[in-house]
Amino acid sequence: MQLSPKLTQLVDALRCLPGIGPKSAQRIAFHLLERDREGGAQLGQALNQAMQDIGHCQSCRTFTEQDICELCSNIKRQDSGLLCIVESPSDVLAVEQTGHYQGLYFVLMGHLSPLDGIGPNEIGLDVLEQKLAQGSINEVILATNPTVEGETTAHYIAQLCKQYNVGASRIAHGVPVGGELDLVDGMTLSHAFNGRKQVQYES
Amino acid sequence: MQLSPKLTQLVDALRCLPGIGPKSAQRIAFHLLERDREGGAQLGQALNQAMQDIGHCQSCRTFTEQDICELCSNIKRQDSGLLCIVESPSDVLAVEQTGHYQGLYFVLMGHLSPLDGIGPNEIGLDVLEQKLAQGSINEVILATNPTVEGETTAHYIAQLCKQYNVGASRIAHGVPVGGELDLVDGMTLSHAFNGRKQVQYES
Numbered sequence: 001m002q003l004s005p006k007l008t009q010l011v012d013a014l015r016c017l018p019g020i021g022p023k024s025a026q027r028i029a030f031h032l033l034e035r036d037r038e039g040g041a042q043l044g045q046a047l048n049q050a051m052q053d054i055g056h057c058q059s060c061r062t063f064t065e066q067d068i069c070e071l072c073s074n075i076k077r078q079d080s081g082l083l084c085i086v087e088s089p090s091d092v093l094a095v096e097q098t099g100h101y102q103g104l105y106f107v108l109m110g111h112l113s114p115l116d117g118i119g120p121n122e123i124g125l126d127v128l129e130q131k132l133a134q135g136s137i138n139e140v141i142l143a144t145n146p147t148v149e150g151e152t153t154a155h156y157i158a159q160l161c162k163q164y165n166v167g168a169s170r171i172a173h174g175v176p177v178g179g180e181l182d183l184v185d186g187m188t189l190s191h192a193f194n195g196r197k198q199v200q201y202e203s
Numbered sequence: 204m205q206l207s208p209k210l211t212q213l214v215d216a217l218r219c220l221p222g223i224g225p226k227s228a229q230r231i232a233f234h235l236l237e238r239d240r241e242g243g244a245q246l247g248q249a250l251n252q253a254m255q256d257i258g259h260c261q262s263c264r265t266f267t268e269q270d271i272c273e274l275c276s277n278i279k280r281q282d283s284g285l286l287c288i289v290e291s292p293s294d295v296l297a298v299e300q301t302g303h304y305q306g307l308y309f310v311l312m313g314h315l316s317p318l319d320g321i322g323p324n325e326i327g328l329d330v331l332e333q334k335l336a337q338g339s340i341n342e343v344i345l346a347t348n349p350t351v352e353g354e355t356t357a358h359y360i361a362q363l364c365k366q367y368n369v370g371a372s373r374i375a376h377g378v379p380v381g382g383e384l385d386l387v388d389g390m391t392l393s394h395a396f397n398g399r400k401q402v403q404y405e406s
């Protein structure tokens with residue numbers, strides 16, 4: 001049996017959502033039609049507006065519908081001289097949620113992956129180079145993911161910083177706070193040992 | 204940190220989907236923006252069209268954007284004299300997928316639940332009564348869910364059929380095909396014993 005054309009269209013379109021198969025798509029379509037038509041209509045409008053209007057910040061490449069995002073327009077952050085490099089906009093959110101960092105961001109929107117045809121220009125390193133050349137940045141904090149690609153990308157950017165005499169640092173790897181030692185993987189544990197710090201005694 | 208207004212709107216709107224919390228909504232929004240803008244825009248349009256145009260079939264109450272759905276317009280089905288009563292449009296799909304049933308449907312869009320204020324008129328039994336009064340239906344097949352509410356609803360409709368001298372039958376309950384006896388719950392098993400059939404020997 002065929003569903004009505006527009007219902008079929010909706011079920012097919014829902015499958016673009018990550019992790020949603022044919023059965024879930026059907027369940028969602030019926031749920032919205034039966035119980036939440038208003039929510040469905042709002043979602044439709046929000047999707048259309050977002051897909052049409054949201055682009056990238058010209059300065060840090062994160063998602064925004066303005067030319068320059070809120071964080072980049074913040075004068076305090078501009079004066080900090082700090083630039084945190086992350087792989088995706090959700091990483092910006094994660095760092096911001098700590099409330100600890102008060103500098104600027106630069107979002108690569110990916111990582112170096114030559115086999116997939118993703119070179120320096122695809123992740124905006126040309127834009128980053130211009131930023132470094134301007135001289136307003138004192139320290140670059142490399143917060144790419146602790147994966148092989150992330151490390152490679154961090155290494156590449158560190159070399160770039162060296163060319164422009166800008167200090168570069170990598171975020172610490174080690175045992176997560178609240179974690180238990182016997183559940184931590186060996187790689188993380190050896191990072192934690194290598195990155196150990198001298199205990200400071202109060203004098 | 205605040206996301207940009209339209210991104211916030213999209214994340215909030217995505218939470219109307221069943222089973223999607225704040226974290227998943229954010230993940231979906233970033234996924235669509237990063238990797239599938241076209242799919243997102245198509246989904247937006249499909250949602251808007253579906254929520255606006257899809258109503259209920261005037262005859263069987265299933266979802267359709269036409270006045271009378273495809274199944275109800277089928278003359279063969281009209282002539283069958285069979286009417287299968289189900290709780291929701293997804294049940295119609297499930298029955299249709301068997302390819303076994305060639306009659307009409309009537310979708311209650313719920314079940315009797317007096318405590319929630321859902322009486323006979325809320326599940327369209329007034330419309331069903333008109334159908335029964337017309338006299339074109341020979342048998343009503345009660346395929347409501349095998350839950351307390353479903354059974355009550357089936358019982359109520361069976362009484363209605365009796366008033367109009369229309370035969371009513373309930374779908375069989377028993378051990379699912381391919382199931383193993385020791386994994387079947389007691390209620391189902393006792394149904395299976397009560398509903399046992401004499402073995403027919405070939406003569």
